[in-house]
Amino acid sequence: MKVQKFVEIIGADFYTGVPDSQLKALCNYLMNRYGIDPKHHIIAANEGNCTALAAGYHLATGRVPVVYMQNSGEGNVINPVASLLNDKVYAIPVIFIIGWRGEPGIHDEPQHLYQGEVTMKLLEDMDIATFIIGKETADDEVVQAMDAFQKVLESGKDVAFVIRKGALTDAPEVEYKNESYMIREEIIQHIVKASGEDPIVSTTGKASRELFETRVANGHSHKYDLLTVGSMGHSSSIALGVAISKPEQRIWCIDGDGAVLMHMGSMAVMGANKPKNLIHVVINNGAHETVGGMPTVAGNIDLVAIAKACGYPNAVCADCFEALDKELEAAKERNELSMIEVKCSIGARENLGRPTTTALENKQNFMAYLKTL
Incomplete structure (x- = not known):
C-alpha cells in the first residue's frame, strides 16, 4: 500500500524510531514531511x-505515539513494554510499526532468520495485538484493523503493524549526504593495512561487508576478522571481551556511529577497564547508512570528548587520510x-557483496586463529 495512505489511516502526529531498510518508504516519508522535528x-x-520517549509524549499530550523499528529491535523494547507501557503498570498505548526481516519462507541474511521466526511470538508474549501488512493488503483492511486497534489502545494496551518486505510503496526520494569526502570502504582498507595480522571485530552492516571484500581483494584470510553481522x-x-582475554595481543574494533549510539554505555565500561591492547575505530558518517542513510545524532556530538569523559586515555578525530594513517600508527x-x-x-x-562464509564458519575460523596467538 502507499505509505502516505498508511500514515493517514494511523492518524498519529508523533513518530520516533530506529530506521530499517524494510521501512525505508516510511522513513523517507517522515524525513520528507517532517525532517527531524521534536514535535513530530x-x-x-x-x-x-524510542519506547520511553513515546511514553513521555503520551504522558504530556494524552495522544497515541508511533514507534517504528526493525524486528531485531524487539529485544530492546521488551523491558519498557513489560515494565512501563503494560496495562498492569502505567497503561500507556503505543502503536508499533515493525519491519519483518527474516520472515519464514522469505530469503534473508542469517542474523535475521531466528529473529524472523520469533517475531510474532514475542509480540504475543508482550500482549501486543498485531496486524500483518503485505503487498496484497488492501487499504480498507488496514482501516478495519486500525478501527479494531482503537479499542485496544483505549484500554491502555499496545498494538503493532508488522510490515512484510515491499509492503509500503510510493515514498518520496530523499537525498542523504554530509560534508565529508572519505569513503568508508577506503577507510577500512587503510585500517586493514595498519592492523596487519591483528584480529579485528567489525560492526553490523556494510562495514563488515566491506571488510570481507577488502580481505578478498588483498588475498587475505578471513580468519583475522569477526564480522558482527547482527547484534x-x-x-x-x-x-573488549577478546582483548581482556588476550592481553598480549593487539585487538582492533571497527565501529559505526549508529552502533556506538545504540549502546553507548559500552564506552563507559571500556573506559573503566582501559584494555591497553585495544584500538577502537569509530567510522562516523552521521547516518544509518546501511538501511538507507537516515541521520543519527552523531553528526552533532563530540565523540572524542565522550570517549575521554568515559576514561579513554587517548581519543582523536581524523578527517583526512593523512591524519588517519598518522593516528593509526600512533595508536x-x-x-x-x-x-x-x-x-x-x-x-x-552499488555492487557491494555479502560474506560468502557462514556466521558459524566465521566464528570457528576466528576462534582457531585466536588460539594461535
Whole structure:
C-alpha cells in the first residue's frame, strides 16, 4: 500500500524510531514531511529509547505515539513494554510499526532468520495485538484493523503493524549526504593495512561487508576478522571481551556511529577497564547508512570528548587520510586504549557483496586463529 495512505489511516502526529531498510518508504516519508522535528519525528538511539520517549509524549499530550523499528529491535523494547507501557503498570498505548526481516519462507541474511521466526511470538508474549501488512493488503483492511486497534489502545494496551518486505510503496526520494569526502570502504582498507595480522571485530552492516571484500581483494584470510553481522551496538563489547582475554595481543574494533549510539554505555565500561591492547575505530558518517542513510545524532556530538569523559586515555578525530594513517600508527605504538573517530561520507558501492562464509564458519575460523596467538 502507499505509505502516505498508511500514515493517514494511523492518524498519529508523533513518530520516533530506529530506521530499517524494510521501512525505508516510511522513513523517507517522515524525513520528507517532517525532517527531524521534536514535535513530530525523532530518530532515537535504540528501540528502548524510542519506547520511553513515546511514553513521555503520551504522558504530556494524552495522544497515541508511533514507534517504528526493525524486528531485531524487539529485544530492546521488551523491558519498557513489560515494565512501563503494560496495562498492569502505567497503561500507556503505543502503536508499533515493525519491519519483518527474516520472515519464514522469505530469503534473508542469517542474523535475521531466528529473529524472523520469533517475531510474532514475542509480540504475543508482550500482549501486543498485531496486524500483518503485505503487498496484497488492501487499504480498507488496514482501516478495519486500525478501527479494531482503537479499542485496544483505549484500554491502555499496545498494538503493532508488522510490515512484510515491499509492503509500503510510493515514498518520496530523499537525498542523504554530509560534508565529508572519505569513503568508508577506503577507510577500512587503510585500517586493514595498519592492523596487519591483528584480529579485528567489525560492526553490523556494510562495514563488515566491506571488510570481507577488502580481505578478498588483498588475498587475505578471513580468519583475522569477526564480522558482527547482527547484534548492533555490541561490537566494541565483543572486542573488549577478546582483548581482556588476550592481553598480549593487539585487538582492533571497527565501529559505526549508529552502533556506538545504540549502546553507548559500552564506552563507559571500556573506559573503566582501559584494555591497553585495544584500538577502537569509530567510522562516523552521521547516518544509518546501511538501511538507507537516515541521520543519527552523531553528526552533532563530540565523540572524542565522550570517549575521554568515559576514561579513554587517548581519543582523536581524523578527517583526512593523512591524519588517519598518522593516528593509526600512533595508536599501534601506544600500549594504551585508543579511540579514533573517522569522519566519513554517506554511501557505498552499488555492487557491494555479502560474506560468502557462514556466521558459524566465521566464528570457528576466528576462534582457531585466536588460539594461535
